[in-house]
Amino acid sequence: MCLVTSAPMSEPVDELRKLFQFQEASIDVGRPIIDGVVAQDLPIRIPLRMMNRHGLIAGSTGTGKTRTLQLLAEGLSRHGVPSFLADIKGDLAGMSKPGEASPRVVERAASLGVTFSPESFPVEFFSLTGRNGSQLRATVSSFGPVLLGKVLDLTNAQQSVLAMIFKYCDDRKLPLLDFKDLREVLQYLGDAGKTELKEYGAMSPATVGVLIRKTIELEQQGADRFFGEPELSIGDLMRADPSGRGLVNILTLSDVQDKPRLYSTFLMWLLGRFYLDLPEAGDLDKPKLVFFFDEAHLLFEDASSALVEHIEQVARLIRSKGIGVFFITQTPKDVDEDVLAQLGSRVQHAFRVFTPTDAKNLRATASTFPKSSFAAIDESLTSMGIGEALVTVLDPRGTPTETVVVRILPPNSSMGAISPQEYDAHLRTETATKYATVVDRESAHEILRRKLDSAAATEEPEKERPRPTKKPRKEKSVLQEVLSSRTAQTAARQATRSITQHVIRGLFGLLKK
Numbered sequence: 001m002c003l004v005t006s007a008p009m010s011e012p013v014d015e016l017r018k019l020f021q022f023q024e025a026s027i028d029v030g031r032p033i034i035d036g037v038v039a040q041d042l043p044i045r046i047p048l049r050m051m052n053r054h055g056l057i058a059g060s061t062g063t064g065k066t067r068t069l070q071l072l073a074e075g076l077s078r079h080g081v082p083s084f085l086a087d088i089k090g091d092l093a094g095m096s097k098p099g100e101a102s103p104r105v106v107e108r109a110a111s112l113g114v115t116f117s118p119e120s121f122p123v124e125f126f127s128l129t130g131r132n133g134s135q136l137r138a139t140v141s142s143f144g145p146v147l148l149g150k151v152l153d154l155t156n157a158q159q160s161v162l163a164m165i166f167k168y169c170d171d172r173k174l175p176l177l178d179f180k181d182l183r184e185v186l187q188y189l190g191d192a193g194k195t196e197l198k199e200y201g202a203m204s205p206a207t208v209g210v211l212i213r214k215t216i217e218l219e220q221q222g223a224d225r226f227f228g229e230p231e232l233s234i235g236d237l238m239r240a241d242p243s244g245r246g247l248v249n250i251l252t253l254s255d256v257q258d259k260p261r262l263y264s265t266f267l268m269w270l271l272g273r274f275y276l277d278l279p280e281a282g283d284l285d286k287p288k289l290v291f292f293f294d295e296a297h298l299l300f301e302d303a304s305s306a307l308v309e310h311i312e313q314v315a316r317l318i319r320s321k322g323i324g325v326f327f328i329t330q331t332p333k334d335v336d337e338d339v340l341a342q343l344g345s346r347v348q349h350a351f352r353v354f355t356p357t358d359a360k361n362l363r364a365t366a367s368t369f370p371k372s373s374f375a376a377i378d379e380s381l382t383s384m385g386i387g388e389a390l391v392t393v394l395d396p397r398g399t400p401t402e403t404v405v406v407r408i409l410p411p412n413s414s415m416g417a418i419s420p421q422e423y424d425a426h427l428r429t430e431t432a433t434k435y436a437t438v439v440d441r442e443s444a445h446e447i448l449r450r451k452l453d454s455a456a457a458t459e460e461p462e463k464e465r466p467r468p469t470k471k472p473r474k475e476k477s478v479l480q481e482v483l484s485s486r487t488a489q490t491a492a493r494q495a496t497r498s499i500t501q502h503v504i505r506g507l508f509g510l511l512k513k
Helices: 011-020 048-053 065-078 091-096 103-111 145-151 156-171 179-189 205-220 260-277 305-321 356-366 377-383 420-426 430-434 444-458 478-484 486-500
Strands: 003-006 026-034 044-047 055-058 083-087 123-127 248-252 289-294 323-329 345-349 388-392 404-408
Touching: 011 026, 026 048, 026 065, 026 388, 044 048, 048 323, 048 345, 055 065, 065 083, 065 091, 065 289, 065 323, 065 345, 065 404, 083 091, 083 260, 091 123, 091 248, 091 420, 123 420, 145 156, 145 260, 145 305, 156 179, 156 205, 179 205, 179 444, 260 289, 260 305, 260 323, 305 323, 356 377, 377 388
Parallel strands: 055 323, 055 345, 083 248, 083 289, 123 248, 289 323
Antiparallel strands: 026 044, 026 404, 345 388, 388 404
């Protein structure tokens, strides 16, 4: 156990003071522990302008990852920076209420040399099902074939067919808004529209059947509510309250815990939207928004190489859009190495070792930290208590600091769930009203239905058709001969195709707006 007295002014503390006492806006995360003693007068901070260099919060279950996430979101809000949090267990909702000054919390704050001050924060709740938050939606077309393929758990061959279908719909101006549209297109191309796919490639009836079954399966699980309109506008996430505090956007996931693929890929869709829609911002004094990606391992599980490559590209380039990303998971090994290399700030909570695999992961985790003269990293990883962590951050020059053991500050907002009545109160906001009503405009389903109905109505038996009367053949002019030639017809088709192929897709196959 660490003592709760101030550490004497010693050489290690003086050295740490040089590393962590920044002369610019920063977020206080805790106090260092030197030789078992808490240095109460030395805040360990993350510079605000380095929060868009991304970060990692890791540690075994129950070691304090969620509270660290909450603390960082509070600090961002005070500086006017909005954040987006995935709330899997439901206990981040308490940020909408002041924390309770319980004896344990008050004692912990005192051990760090601070006074606990209960505080609430401006919160907007969102949901993939419409329960306990504003209904989030994205159109199938906007979601793109790469991410939709992961949600549907498709093989590489099935994924390529799905990409072909998206290309066909883009070229034909067939909006894919919901699963009803996608299913209609699949049925049409598998039957009456087979010949229209010749220029794109083949699609077997078996693959069509699998894709239809996969969409129906996801639809029956309630995921169809997520696909449609009105689609989420990222501008609604980048707001501040009248006092200038950044909005804390919380995605409640307690009602979709059995669909991890859906919410993990939704989070990547949202990151992709930020990447595609926001202009270049360069180096900012503070980020435009910080995104906390909880249970990050769900994204990388069974991910195709193409998807991992896209994720690495987002992590590398979205910084220039003013967006920071923090991955929250149990061990750094849960995150792809190329993505891990892009993460500047690290908060590593205790690592519990129970199996040989755990021991192997422990060694791998320890090797990812900068060398430190202030902490024995291997030993600290297994001996730290709840709410303590190894911390290394980027200083204002972008240089990683040495690693130090830190006792994390308690959040000032409530560290628990809220009641259904409190959720309902938040569903009366202007944002919740904006997304409450489904918009069902004309899309691929209606267009193809009308096309098939029109073909059926005009079709008549060959024997009932009147024989055309022969007319004297007229000589074609030179211009008519040119226009009717096969070369001219091919050029015309290509010109038409170039006009209709104006739809552009970017990262993950997301639709550029």
